[in-house]
Amino acid sequence: MARKPLHVIVVGAGLAGIAIAHGLKKHNISYVLFDRETTPRDRNWGITLSWALPLLESLLPAELVSQLHLCQPDTSLSVAAASEQGVLVRDGLTGAVKIRMKYPSGVRRMQIQKTKRVLSAGLNVHYGKKLESLSYGDDGSVTAHFADGTSETGSVVIGADGGASKVRRCLLNEEDAAQEVLPYAFMNFSFSLPADKARWLDAEMNPSVDVAPHPKGMYMGLFLLDKPDLDRPETWVFYVLVTWPIASKEDEENTDNRLERLRAHIDGWADPYKSVVDWLPDDVVIGADQLRIWHPKKWDNRGGRATLAGDAAHSMTFHRGQGGNLAIKDAYEFVQQMVEAEEGKKSLKEALDSYDEGVVARGQEVEISKQQAAAFHDYDNFDNSPVFKMGIKPAGS
Numbered sequence: 001m002a003r004k005p006l007h008v009i010v011v012g013a014g015l016a017g018i019a020i021a022h023g024l025k026k027h028n029i030s031y032v033l034f035d036r037e038t039t040p041r042d043r044n045w046g047i048t049l050s051w052a053l054p055l056l057e058s059l060l061p062a063e064l065v066s067q068l069h070l071c072q073p074d075t076s077l078s079v080a081a082a083s084e085q086g087v088l089v090r091d092g093l094t095g096a097v098k099i100r101m102k103y104p105s106g107v108r109r110m111q112i113q114k115t116k117r118v119l120s121a122g123l124n125v126h127y128g129k130k131l132e133s134l135s136y137g138d139d140g141s142v143t144a145h146f147a148d149g150t151s152e153t154g155s156v157v158i159g160a161d162g163g164a165s166k167v168r169r170c171l172l173n174e175e176d177a178a179q180e181v182l183p184y185a186f187m188n189f190s191f192s193l194p195a196d197k198a199r200w201l202d203a204e205m206n207p208s209v210d211v212a213p214h215p216k217g218m219y220m221g222l223f224l225l226d227k228p229d230l231d232r233p234e235t236w237v238f239y240v241l242v243t244w245p246i247a248s249k250e251d252e253e254n255t256d257n258r259l260e261r262l263r264a265h266i267d268g269w270a271d272p273y274k275s276v277v278d279w280l281p282d283d284v285v286i287g288a289d290q291l292r293i294w295h296p297k298k299w300d301n302r303g304g305r306a307t308l309a310g311d312a313a314h315s316m317t318f319h320r321g322q323g324g325n326l327a328i329k330d331a332y333e334f335v336q337q338m339v340e341a342e343e344g345k346k347s348l349k350e351a352l353d354s355y356d357e358g359v360v361a362r363g364q365e366v367e368i369s370k371q372q373a374a375a376f377h378d379y380d381n382f383d384n385s386p387v388f389k390m391g392i393k394p395a396g397s
């Protein structure tokens, strides 16, 4: 009897979901991609794609590979220049370089919202579709049910729906699927500056990643988010990531006076960090945020019908810059398994068992990144941290 062709339901059109969809499309495997968003989220940030960049390029069609620079915060930054400047870790007290990790094989800084917009071109993607539940048919099918009352039936569903994944909560009980909240105050906010200051900051900071631990037990990073007009520095958008161990009732309750709390922490910091915080306008918007992680626990893939990828499968802090790279690795591995299943070399159960084993093993990075987060708040021991020992290479390489 002829095998039914696969139909893959991808939930979540973030980095992982988009990469999966492109890989499936390239191999002529039927898929459909759903996302709950109708408009881009207000949150935006950049990621450094390093060791997974070649994997992403292999999943994308050639016309999108040639447009990857459009996903960058600064579309004029060449891969060669970004690789040469690498990732910069300074001493927050003095501003001196602690390590500069270079990537001769190439890195790209990608802005999340631009990446979603540029790379979703040509995909069968449906927005405004919030997954609510999954059900399984006697014929071996799986059905995804959405909040608007619609549904989609296919052979396999992959949850690429981020750190608070609903698909994960369908595959595991609430307790096992729940994220852990780390005990740090966390702020992630963007800002612009007058032209002279913006130009100074742009020249002063590393173009991809410029981060520092400070002896007061604090982490801060400066990053570029966008250069909408390369010739007008006043339009450039930067952002700050800052974390410190929860130290007060206000930190614990994450009260709205975030700029005041940040300013109370900034004395003793070197430039460029200190000046940036001093220059922030009083009305800068700093939303409530938390650092949440999830260590993978083996889930039941329902006989090869349901699995997870990216942050849904392993959510981690950004302190070692691995989450996005792992999301692409998951996408690459999932597509390879689907190709083998489609060609009849494996059953879907064998394909997903094999994929799940890899994804759970890659999840060891959650603990490594947690250690890195702790190390960024432990100045005296920072030189023993994973970034010093492993750089931003994947665990196990």
Ligand SMILES: Cc1cc2nc3c(=O)[nH]c(=O)nc-3n(C[C@H](O)[C@H](O)[C@H](O)COP(=O)(O)OP(=O)(O)OC[C@H]3O[C@@H](n4cnc5c(N)ncnc54)[C@H](O)[C@@H]3O)c2cc1C
Pocket (backbone or CB within 6 Å): 011, 012, 013, 014, 015, 016, 017, 034, 035, 036, 037, 045, 046, 047, 048, 049, 129, 130, 131, 132, 160, 161, 162, 163, 165, 166, 188, 241, 309, 310, 311, 312, 318, 320, 321, 322, 323, 324, 325, 326, 327
């Ligand atoms: C500040 C910051 C800095 C970072 N820096 C780096 C870095 O330098 N290097 C690196 O490798 N990684 C980095 N990361 C991590 C990286 O951004 C993530 O690991 C990556 O974006 C995860 O992609 P994803 O597709 O798994 O999830 P997401 O990008 O979160 O996408 C999930 C998608 O699913 C959708 N969705 C959610 N729920 C539902 C639902 N119920 N139904 C339908 N759709 C749903 C969402 O709308 C979203 O579009 C950073 C993260 C942060 C926050």
